[in-house]
Structure formats: structure tokens, C-alpha cells
Amino acid sequence: MSTAGLQGSLFDEVTDEPSCADLAPIVTRRTLTDGAWVDVAPGWVAGAAQLHERLTDDVPWRAERRAMYDRVVDVPRLLCQYGEGVALPHPLLVTMRDALSEHYRGELPEGFATAGLCLYRDGSDSVAWHGDTIGRGSTEDTMVAIVSLGAPRPLMLRPRGGGASLKFFVAQGDLLVMGGSCQRTWEHAIPKVTGVGQRISVQFRPTGVW
Template sequence: MAASDLFDDDRASSPDASRLRPLDLAGADLRYAERAWPRAEADALYVALRDEIPWAPHVLNIFGREVAAPRLSCWIGDADAVYVYSGARFTPLAWTPTVARLRDMLRERHGLVFNSVLANLYRDGRDTVGWHSDDESELGAEPVIASASFGAPRTFRLRSRRTREAALSVELAHGSLLVMAGATQRLYQHALPRRAGVAAPRINLTFRRIDARAG
């Protein structure tokens, strides 16, 4: 089945849908472009990423037990971009051609420079990621994280770290780009909850900059 069949929708994009526009979230720096990549390009990128990336279970250490996360993942980046998360140490695989092309697009179009990316494959609406902040020391005090989405739309939620109250929900569209910066990780947690009725997969790439000296 073609990507255009899996992710078809009737939404009409506004003329500025490709531009990063600020989202209203107190104290945070959050920007979103609904159509960072035009439909045909997003379809082609989804297929290339699906086929190029060596997807594997994401194993986490939770209370001393190794548990497979409800999604498939791959850590990709420069050789020294080692990432430690939830008790596991991830040594990056080499950049694939399409992931490297997206990294270069982010630098050329938005001036964002990254040396690593966490790729996640959500196979259907049952695959999720729980509440967390990307605040590991190797990401720095105010990390910039660019989240590119291809495939089935899913709801991205944010809540206050202090009160746990819901703060914002964003529908991440096929071909969209969400950039989190400033105090976003310090003030908020984010999650991708289950979504009933979603049978199609979604690929999400969260580009990051790892400081190897801080790990």
C-alpha cells in the first residue's frame, strides 16, 4: 500500500503552513509547522525512512528490570553522540542517507544544528511514549529538539512538571515539524498517548545535540 493511501486526508493547508509559528505555552519556546514538508515529499520521506532505518525494540531499565518500550526505535548520529536514557546507554548507528538529508534540511532552512536523532516507529495507535522531559545532562540546560513526523497523525500532549496539569495538545500531522527550545523541558513534560482506531504507522524523528563532555 502506498503512503498516500495510508495517510490520506482532506485538510487544506494554509499558505503559511510550511512556516514555523509559535505556540502559546507559558514560559516555553514551542514552534510548529503543519506542512514543513509538502505532501508528496512527506510521502516519499516516510517510505525511505521506513525502509532505511534498522528498527528494533527500545529496551529501557525500569526499577531494575529490562522492559521493551511500546514502539520500535533507533539511535542515529555522530560517533561520539552517546545518549544515556532511563538506565540504558545508546551508542549511535551511522547516519542513513535520508536521515542525514533531513538533518541538513533543518540546518539550511531553520539554522538548527544537530549531531544525533532518536527515530521512533509507532506501529499503530497502541504504541505510545509516556510522560517525560528530555532533560538529560548531555542535552544541556535548555536543549533545542526538532521533532519531524511522518505517517498517521497523533496527538502530542504537554503538562506542567510542577502541577501535572494539562497545558497543551498538538495534533502532529504527516510532514509536520515541532521545535521545542528554551525552558520547555524544564517546565513541561510531554507524551504521546494511545489512540484508538489508528491502524496506520507513524515515524517520528527527534533531532538533538549531544554534548559528549557532559555525558
């Protein structure tokens, strides 16, 4: 799959091998309502364009179909899931998972265990409003850490039950972490947009959250 024409983060760097920075100096937190919060670390991954290219080529992407109301529809993105203990497709993903686990140890003692990857082929691929409430996320505070690679896309958040939405633009190499009650009390989405290229989302989660 071609990744030509991608616009990188202003923080992205040319480097021999992709790497991730120390999180502590670059993470900022936005407190939401009902015990939810969002952390953002722009440009956390240096050499993100190289990592994006590698994952595009090396991950065994698959298309899925899901039941929706009275019909079965194509999922508007390609997917690949890596469960607990499964080898990840690039060593930097292991480094990122371990760095996230260490940084959030005080709030998430068990650390991150799984990785879900989504490939948005262009701006017509999307994710509808939802929360990761299958499993523990339906009753417990938890975390979902998202690393964005490729074309910038808006990530939307809104309170469950109504209220003003928030928009975060996640670009090449950016990290966004949803924590606290966010999966239960807020919803998030990646809306369709026009005129953008390919994006990969890497989502790290604790055991039993999806």
C-alpha cells in the same frame, strides 16, 4: 512493514522526491511558561509518504527492553539512533538537519547534530510523560525538533509540577520544535490511541541532549 491506509497531512504533496520547504514563512511559535516555547510548521516535508515508506524499509529498527520500577518491560515502539557524524538513512534527513540548524542559528549556534528515529507500529505504541533531561537538557535551554511521518498522532505537553496540558496533532510531514526551557520545565508524551496506523518520528537534537 505495510504503510497502507495512512492518512497524510492536508499539506502533503505528490512529488517525485521528498523535499522540505523554506521554514521562515511557515513556522509559528507558541510561547509557554518559564521560558519554554513550541514552534510548529505544518506540512514542512513534501512527499512525506514516500519518505515514510523508505525509512520503514531501510532503517535497522530494533526493539528494546528497559527497567521500570521492579521489572523489565518492552519499550512500546521500535528505535534507531544516529549519533553525531553517523551517516543518516536518507539524504533528505541531512537536508532537514541542515535547514533546521540554519533557521535556528541565532538561538542554537551549534546547530543540530544527532537523529533519533521511533517507529510507532500502531496506536498501542506510545511514549510516557518525560523531558529530554539526560545530558545538557537538565540544566541548559536547548531544542528538540520532531518531524512526523505517517499516521497523525497527538503530542501532549504539560508543565512539570502540574497544570493544564496542551495537545498538538502532528500529521504527515509536520514539524514541531520544543525550545527554550521546555525540556526542563515541561513534559511531553505520545499517548496510546485506537484505530490509527504506523507513524515514524524523526527527532533532531544538539550534541549532548537526549
